[in-house]
Each structure stands twice: as structure tokens, then as C-alpha cells.
Amino acid sequence: MPFWLEIVINIIFAYLTSLGFAIINNVPRRVLNLAGISGIICWLIYWLAMQANMGRLLANLFGSFAVGILGIIFARKKKCPATVFYIPAIVSLVPGVPAYQAVRELTAGNLNCASDAILRVIIVTGAIALGMLLSNMCVEIFFRIKKIYK
Amino acid sequence: MGNENEKLFYQDLLDTCLKVGELMIEGGSEMYRVEDTMIRIAKSAGETDPRVFIVPTGIFMSLDRGNYCQTIQIHERNINLELVDRINSLSRSFANQELTLKQVRQEVNKIAQGGYPTFPLWLQVLSAAIASATLMVMFMDNYDWIDFPAAAVVGALGFISFYYFKHYTKIKFLSELVAAIVMTAVAVGLVHIFPQMIIDKILTGAIMPLVPGLALTNALRDLFKGDLLSGMVKICEAGITAFALGGGVGIVLKFLGA
16 A cells, blocks of 8 residues: 555544544534544554554553643644543554553453553553644643743 | 621522532533633632532531532433533623623523433434444544444444433433344344354444543543543543443353354
């Protein structure tokens, strides 16, 4: 499959995923489209970082960092809480595969593989949370500096 | 008489604030935002030092005058972002003095009785199906299109069974367990009919609308922000949800031996 087609597929699917989760979680109608767009950007950054062999932790951190910044920008633009954008966008980073693997290995009795997968879940969730915190911090610092130089 | 009026005012203010906090927690807001909103409402009503203590299962609040301390218990916590948005804009317009306390109270009661738009069930099921299928393709790097429709069907069925079983039981984890059992049974059946499908891939996608990954991320964010108690409670809830889903999948796979 050519590279550009992969990118197109990833963009469309990331948009659809975020939109789907936005509808399940009852996001306000006026921000549905923006939630999908932040989902696209989050997933593209994660996916490109994974293609560049940066490793799971860094890729998740970058992805959630982008979501944090975008969420705050969109929230200021649309005057609604930033969580509205975080939840649909972050869903494609959430460690669903390792969580499923952990359970599967547990039921099969392979405790070593299961504990590996559980550790991976913990590391990825930690990376996501850390990325969002870092983005919040950066935005706060940015506004403080802007205030000083006004 | 003035004393009596003051008492009524404090009672009204406390009721409004507690109801607002309850609705926001039920909508899945972060803890610091709930605290901010409640304190903002109390301060715009003229209180100088409102005190709030929030955990995901209940709220305590007292004012610096009026000798009142009241509490409210919270039984269910979902993610409902429309609710959070409504309450947030309500508190904002109260702080800008576009609404009086009485109007805010009426609006909050209206929202609490379901006066906010929701998406129709068929649209929610459709979006659960789309999200399951697309997430399956995105997670698995090799773009297989055989499992794509299967993940959509199984995801939709899981969501429907979760939605309907939720009304029959008060225990949320039980409905997740039932949804997982339904999903795995259907997936095993599909693999039996079409042997070229892979059950692991189907279930990975289909289970995503119910997986507590979001709850876990929110819990960690609360922890890092310093709301230690709320973070631990939410982590506990997410862990139990994960075990309910995993238990459902595990039981069926053990019995049907896929």
C-alpha cells in the first residue's frame, strides 16, 4: 500500500473514531467537528512518531501534548470546557490493545505475558496523562509571559 | 423577618451549588473544575469564603455565614459532556450577572430532569459500530478488511446490550460483564461461520467503546493535579470495569474454547 494512501486512510479513520466517541459521550453539537479535527491531529502525530521509531512512550506523550494544546485553543474559541475536546480525541491513544492482551493472557494462564501487558498499559496511560499536564503547564507559562510583555 | 430571609437565601445557594456539583460529577468533569464552578457560583452570590470538599461519591459544602453545612451523595458517574458544557455556561452567565440565583436554580433543575439534548439511540449504536471498526484498523497496522465489518457488528451489539441491561440492574459492572459476554459469544459465532476472521482482532476493536481507558487517563490526571482521593477512587472504578469486561471475555472464551 502506498504511503499517501495510508495517510489518507489514517486521517479518515481517526476523524470517524473521534466523531463516534463524541456522539457516544454526548458532546455538544456545535463542537462535534472540532472534536473530530483534534482527533485527527492527535492520531497523526502519534502515528508518524511510531513510524519514525520513536517508541511508544514518546509517541503517546507527543500525541496527548498536541491534544492538550488544541483542546485549550478550541475551548477558548468556542467558550466551553476543554474536557469536551480531550475525551473524543484521546480515545485513539488509549491502550486498548495491551489491555485486551493482558486479560486474554490472564485467562490463558500466561502470567508473565499478562504482567508485561499490564505494565505496558500503566506506562502508556502515564505517558498520556503526563503529556496533557505538560501542555497545560506550557499554556499557563505562555499566558504569564504574554501578560508580562504586554 | 430579615433573619428568615437570609436563612432561605443560604439554603437556596447551598442547594444550587450542590446540585451543580452533582450534575458535573455525573457528567464526568474533572474534580478541580467542579470545585471551581461551585466556588464561582457561591462567590458571585456574595459569599467571601465558601468551602467545598469533593470526592467522586459525595460533596460537602459550607458557607462562611449562616451556620450551614450540607452534603449530597452521588451514585452514578458517566461521561456526558453536554451536561458539563451546559452547567459551565450557566455558571459563567451567573458570574457575569446575566441571571439571578432563582433563574439559575430553575435552569439547573430543568437540566437535572433531562432538559438537555441527547443523540438518538440508533445514532449512538451506529457511531459505536463505526468507532469499533475504525479503531480496529488503526490499532492493527496491517489493514485487514476481513475483520472490519465483524468488528462493527460486534461493537454495535455490545453497545446495545450494555445500554439495555443498564436499566435492569443497579450494578454498573454487571452490565459491562453482560455486554462482554454477548460480544464474545457473537464474535466466536462469527469466527465459526467465517474461519478466516481472527477473534482477537474483532474483540480488540469491539470492546473499545466500553474500555475504561478514558476513565483511567482522567484518574491519573486527577492524581497528578493533587486530588489524591478522587484519583484513587477513579482508578479503583476503572480497574473494576476492566475486570468486568475481561471476566466476560475470559469466561466465554474458556467455555467455547476459541
